[in-house]
Amino acid sequence: MSKIVSVTGNHSASWAARTAIPAVIAAYPITPQTTIVEKIAEFVENGDLKSEYVRVESEHSAMAACIGASALGLRTFTATSSHGLALMHEMLHWAGRARLPVVMPVVNRSLGPPWNIWVDHSDSMAQRDTGWIQFYASNNQEVYDTVLMLFRLCEAPKVLLPGMVALDAYILSHTFTSIEVYDHEEITDFLPSYQAEHWKLDPKDPMATGNIAGPEYYYELSYAVHEGFEAARKMIPKVEADFKKHFGRFHGGFIDTYQCDDAEVIFIAMGTMGEEAQLAVEELRNEGIRAGSARLRVFRPFPAEQIQALANKAKAFVVVDRSLSYGHLGGAVTEIRSALYRGGQTIPVQGVIAGLGGRDVRYTDIKKLIHLGFDAADKGEVKPDIFYGLKR
Amino acid sequence: MNLFEIRFHGRGGQGAVTGAKILGDATRLENKHFQAFAHYGAERRGAPVMAFTRVADETIRIHSYIYDPETIVILDETLLDIPSVQEGMNEDTFVVINTPQAPQEIKLKVKPKISTVDATTIALDVGILVAGIAVVNTIMLGAVARATSIVTIESVKKAIRKGLAELPEKVIETNVEAAQRAYNELQIGY
Numbered sequence: 001m002s003k004i005v006s007v008t009g010n011h012s013a014s015w016a017a018r019t020a021i022p023a024v025i026a027a028y029p030i031t032p033q034t035t036i037v038e039k040i041a042e043f044v045e046n047g048d049l050k051s052e053y054v055r056v057e058s059e060h061s062a063m064a065a066c067i068g069a070s071a072l073g074l075r076t077f078t079a080t081s082s083h084g085l086a087l088m089h090e091m092l093h094w095a096g097r098a099r100l101p102v103v104m105p106v107v108n109r110s111l112g113p114p115w116n117i118w119v120d121h122s123d124s125m126a127q128r129d130t131g132w133i134q135f136y137a138s139n140n141q142e143v144y145d146t147v148l149m150l151f152r153l154c155e156a157p158k159v160l161l162p163g164m165v166a167l168d169a170y171i172l173s174h175t176f177t178s179i180e181v182y183d184h185e186e187i188t189d190f191l192p193s194y195q196a197e198h199w200k201l202d203p204k205d206p207m208a209t210g211n212i213a214g215p216e217y218y219y220e221l222s223y224a225v226h227e228g229f230e231a232a233r234k235m236i237p238k239v240e241a242d243f244k245k246h247f248g249r250f251h252g253g254f255i256d257t258y259q260c261d262d263a264e265v266i267f268i269a270m271g272t273m274g275e276e277a278q279l280a281v282e283e284l285r286n287e288g289i290r291a292g293s294a295r296l297r298v299f300r301p302f303p304a305e306q307i308q309a310l311a312n313k314a315k316a317f318v319v320v321d322r323s324l325s326y327g328h329l330g331g332a333v334t335e336i337r338s339a340l341y342r343g344g345q346t347i348p349v350q351g352v353i354a355g356l357g358g359r360d361v362r363y364t365d366i367k368k369l370i371h372l373g374f375d376a377a378d379k380g381e382v383k384p385d386i387f388y389g390l391k392r
Numbered sequence: 393m394n395l396f397e398i399r400f401h402g403r404g405g406q407g408a409v410t411g412a413k414i415l416g417d418a419t420r421l422e423n424k425h426f427q428a429f430a431h432y433g434a435e436r437r438g439a440p441v442m443a444f445t446r447v448a449d450e451t452i453r454i455h456s457y458i459y460d461p462e463t464i465v466i467l468d469e470t471l472l473d474i475p476s477v478q479e480g481m482n483e484d485t486f487v488v489i490n491t492p493q494a495p496q497e498i499k500l501k502v503k504p505k506i507s508t509v510d511a512t513t514i515a516l517d518v519g520i521l522v523a524g525i526a527v528v529n530t531i532m533l534g535a536v537a538r539a540t541s542i543v544t545i546e547s548v549k550k551a552i553r554k555g556l557a558e559l560p561e562k563v564i565e566t567n568v569e570a571a572q573r574a575y576n577e578l579q580i581g582y
Contacts, residue, residue, distance in 0.1 A: 278453050279454055363456070
């Protein structure tokens with residue numbers, strides 16, 4: 001039976017693994033991810049989860065183990081963060097291009113030096129081009145639900161891609177709230193067992209994989225990965241609708257919009273900042289200011305059409321990135337401006353960098369940032385991208 | 393959003409984080425929503441630590457830090473002099489302190505609503521010790537239930553039983569009784 005448990009965001013991910021029952025789980029510790037695989041170890045030890053729990057010697061090996069297991073046609077899970085994700089980078093490409101539906105929570109943490117263990121989206125944003133579907137969660141229930149949705153999405157025969165759900169370090173990873181969790185039997189209608197129809201390694205039917213493919217083949221195989229993402233784009237709304245039918249919750253699809261229908265300025269952010277923005281919007285609305293919030297929940301496949309639709313109604317966007325591509329801008333604002341240009345739209349987009357390395361961003365800050373959007377809308381010109389809260 | 397925010401000050405090993413979580417669970421029993429979290433840094437046994445509980449009647453969409461808590465719980469009176477304890481404190485703040493002193497004897501920069509209880513003596517009396525250190529987190533929750541109206545002592549006791557479920561039954565009941573004793577013995581200075 002479903003039940004309510006008081007858990008951290010990390011343990012929400014562990015509970016989702018317990019519910020989905022991956023055949024193989026690779027585990028390697030890294031702050032602040034460690035408690036995900038630690039809790040899973042406890043589940044396995046107590047007999048609450050029957051999975052092969054593989055303790056490896058590095059994150060690179062964790063992903064390699066997942067690739068091996070997934071290639072056997074098995075449901076596969078691991079979790080990491082920050083430098084661990086960076087060390088996995090090579091293997092991430094391998095999982096993506098081999099079309100292996102590994103599911104992995106990534107606890108969003110900064111990269112060093114200096115050592116900093118707090119929230120920052122730079123780790124997952126840097127894996128944009130590895131062939132992984134990317135979701136960003138804003139609360140613990142969403143972490144749990146998104147892991148289940150990702151297994152369904154990633155294992156779909158037309159998709160067959162790995163997927164990560166990112167959760168903010170400490171703000172979610174180590175914060176307790178109560179969430180609803182299910183027994184495995186309650187979710188099998190929504191998430192049937194994984195059947196690898198496309199290809200799998202089987203000693204009884206030997207085949208080779210990962211061989212050389214020259215210029216005459218490689219391009220087409222890259223395009224096939226792209227087609228997988230386009231299939232995922234079509235399937236995400238269906239998976240979310242089916243999830244809502246079964247469990248009654250909907251987290252917004254590609255973009256979780258709040259009060260956007262008549263908004264003049266729309267605030268766009270990812271992760272928990274995107275949810276807290278709703279409070280800023282509420283207060284501004286009470287002051288008679290027509291603001292809206294659009295939390296970017298899916299980053300790959302990138303929801304360009306949905307961004308364009310929002311720009312049809314709004315006068316300006318304010319986009320906050322909790323990461324920085326040194327020498328240019330934040331990852332989200334770059335994609336959003338690109339989508340608008342392709343759509344022939346010219347509304348001002350105020351880019352903002354904020355909250356790096358765990359620097360707190362409050363809804364009162366978000367209110368100030370939304371006001372910058374009104375400045376841009378009124379004057380039709382955008383200030384250079386802002387480093388909000390930077391002490392110089 | 394109508395929020396009620398509590399900040400715990402303790403020393404590493406006193407169970408501030410567990411206390412914040414059990415308080416959250418207690419409010420959950422009264423159909424409230426909660427977050428419980430710690431201020432993570434370089435924790436080590438004996439160092440000053442902070443933990444927080446945020447409570448609301450609806451789903452909590454705020455994720456930033458707590459700056460102006462309605463209630464400040466001080467698990468160790470030797471922390472009274474460190475600056476972070478008095479941050480965000482004003483005349484309306486409930487300040488619940490583990491000390492043998494009466495509320496009138498506590499001197500702070502502002503005059504908040506102080507209440508006091510000698511939780512360490514209670515812990516030593518009933519034997520709530522971990523590695524020789526008196527653990528006062530559950531005891532202080534009894535005091536919080538009396539000092540504020542955020543939660544009832546009945547819910548606190550239920551949440552203690554749930555939160556400590558992995559411990560022996562006798563230890564759990566000792567904690568529950570000690571929380572009730574703190575509730576009864578709390579001196580209220582407002």
